[in-house]
Amino acid sequence: xxxxxxxxxxxxxxxxxxxxxxxxxxxxxxxxxxxxxxxxxxxxxxxxxxxxxxxxxxxxxxxxxxxxxxxxxxxxxxxxxxxxxxxxxxxxxxxxxxxxxxxxxxxxxxxxxxxxxxxxxxxxxxxxxxxxxxxxxxxxxxxxxxxxxxxxxxxxxxxxxxxxxxxxxxxxxxxxxxxxxxxxxxxxxxxxxxxxxxxxxxxxxxxxxxxxxxxxxxxxxxxxxxxxxxxxxxxxxxxxxxxxxxxxxxxxxxxxxxxxxxxxxxxxxxxxxxxxxxxxxxxxxxxxxxxxxxxxxxxxxxxxxxxxxxxxxxxxxxxxxxxxxxxxxxxxxxxxxxxxxxxxxxxxxxxxxxxxxxxxxxxxxxxxxxxxxxxxxxxxxxxxxxxxxxxxxxxx
Numbered sequence: 001x002x003x004x005x006x007x008x009x010x011x012x013x014x015x016x017x018x019x020x021x022x023x024x025x026x027x028x029x030x031x032x033x034x035x036x037x038x039x040x041x042x043x044x045x046x047x048x049x050x051x052x053x054x055x056x057x058x059x060x061x062x063x064x065x066x067x068x069x070x071x072x073x074x075x076x077x078x079x080x081x082x083x084x085x086x087x088x089x090x091x092x093x094x095x096x097x098x099x100x101x102x103x104x105x106x107x108x109x110x111x112x113x114x115x116x117x118x119x120x121x122x123x124x125x126x127x128x129x130x131x132x133x134x135x136x137x138x139x140x141x142x143x144x145x146x147x148x149x150x151x152x153x154x155x156x157x158x159x160x161x162x163x164x165x166x167x168x169x170x171x172x173x174x175x176x177x178x179x180x181x182x183x184x185x186x187x188x189x190x191x192x193x194x195x196x197x198x199x200x201x202x203x204x205x206x207x208x209x210x211x212x213x214x215x216x217x218x219x220x221x222x223x224x225x226x227x228x229x230x231x232x233x234x235x236x237x238x239x240x241x242x243x244x245x246x247x248x249x250x251x252x253x254x255x256x257x258x259x260x261x262x263x264x265x266x267x268x269x270x271x272x273x274x275x276x277x278x279x280x281x282x283x284x285x286x287x288x289x290x291x292x293x294x295x296x297x298x299x300x301x302x303x304x305x306x307x308x309x310x311x312x313x314x315x316x317x318x319x320x321x322x323x324x325x326x327x328x329x330x331x332x333x334x335x336x337x338x339x340x341x342x343x344x345x346x347x348x349x350x351x352x353x354x355x356x357x358x359x360x361x362x363x364x365x366x367x368x369x370x371x372x373x374x375x376x377x378x379x380x381x382x383x384x385x386x387x388x389x390x391x392x393x394x395x396x
Contacts, residue, residue: 003396007389010034011374011382019060023050024263026058030384032271040388042272045308047387048264049371052282052303053243054383055254061232063224064249068099068239071223072195076104076216082187084110085198085205088120088154088161091244092297093197094168096220098248100195101169106176108190109165113140113180117198119293122161122180123149140180155291184208195219199240199299221299224252240299241282254280257304265306279305281385284369285361301368309363339395 014030017023027050035042072081081104086093088111101107113135114128115121128135131148140148142162153160162178169176179186184205187194192215196205202219209217221238224231232252234241241253261278268276282298302309326337371385389396 010386012384017054017057021058023058028267042274044275045391047277049279049281049385051383061252063231065099067228067231069103072103079193080106080191082108082191082194087116095244095250101172101174109178112182142178237299261304277306277308281368281371284372302364
């Protein structure tokens with residue numbers, strides 16, 4: 001019978017993961033149990049993805065605000081610290097800010113506007129136009145910002161992040177001044193000692209600060225790169241990719257992930273005889289058109305994946321072929337012509353007209369976004385995603 005289904009994505013349930021759990025065995029057992037209960041067969045080139053959260057939980061990769069404070073204090077001492085470009089998130093940054101504040105004497109908090117790096121807005125773009133404010137050149141004090149824009153609350157959370165972040169800092173008896181600018185060099189007029197909290201632009205920001213007279217310049221990936229008094233840490237990403245655990249602690253991004261995906265792949269090979277690709281995923285990368293938020297608050301979509309997931313798709317656009325190359329064909333004749341074309345397509349279609357409109361993103365970013373949307377961020381309870389048919393095409 002002709003195949004009528006392409007890619008199939010399943011969210012798999014597994015036990016609640018705790019520190020010390022053997023995560024590779026749990027993932028493999030969950031996949032095998034799902035296949036048995038749901039009646040599907042594991043095939044070569046299937047994909048298993050695992051959310052970074054349960055990897056970090058199994059590793060016990062946690063840190064408290066006291067650990068963060070001690071590391072911040074060791075780097076900045078009694079200097080006034082410029083904390084710049086944080087994202088507006090209770091889950092992602094609020095607890096980190098508590099730790100930073102606890103380790104500082106005075107903080108100049110510089111927020112980007114109209115939105116943070118991942119699209120959380122402090123003010124609507126139209127309001128900037130109405131007030132004649134240019135966010136690329138104009139620096140605003142907190143008073144000036146309030147005079148122009150008043151007290152705006154986040155679309156989804158209902159939080160006024162200016163007041164919220166300032167209150168978290170002042171909670172520890174730390175003086176806080178808030179300014180608004182999109183130019184990293186602005187902070188150097190207030191202090192030469194800066195903790196830049198942007199994620200994907202951090203290397204550029206640090207380069208600019210150092211080139212323009214910055215003294216002690218660090219980014220979030222420099223905080224908790226090593227363990228502080230037995231805390232968790234992340235050698236590559238530090239505090240980047242962390243999430244709120246409790247009101248005084250964070251779960252860090254998982255460490256040493258490559259052996260985990262390789263082990264899961266090998267264990268599935270031994271138990272099924274099939275070569276399954278495996279990756280760990282964090283945030284996907286997609287934009288909400290209403291809230292205007294980019295999801296990607298992790299430093300990378302995937303911290304580790306098996307070799308078969310390297311690269312980008314090499315696909316042709318079916319509608320282009322149907323409308324151009326084979327515009328005079330219909331029905332079975334069109335199907336056969338397109339199938340033959342796909343079977344003989346080049347191994348590298350970059351720049352080819354037949355490939356225009358296909359998604360020019362890395363496989364791991366695409367699959368990570370698919371996985372993140374499937375598992376969600378709430379109570380679905382499916383931190384393992386099983387994907388079949390992803391590498392198939394019209395001829396499969």
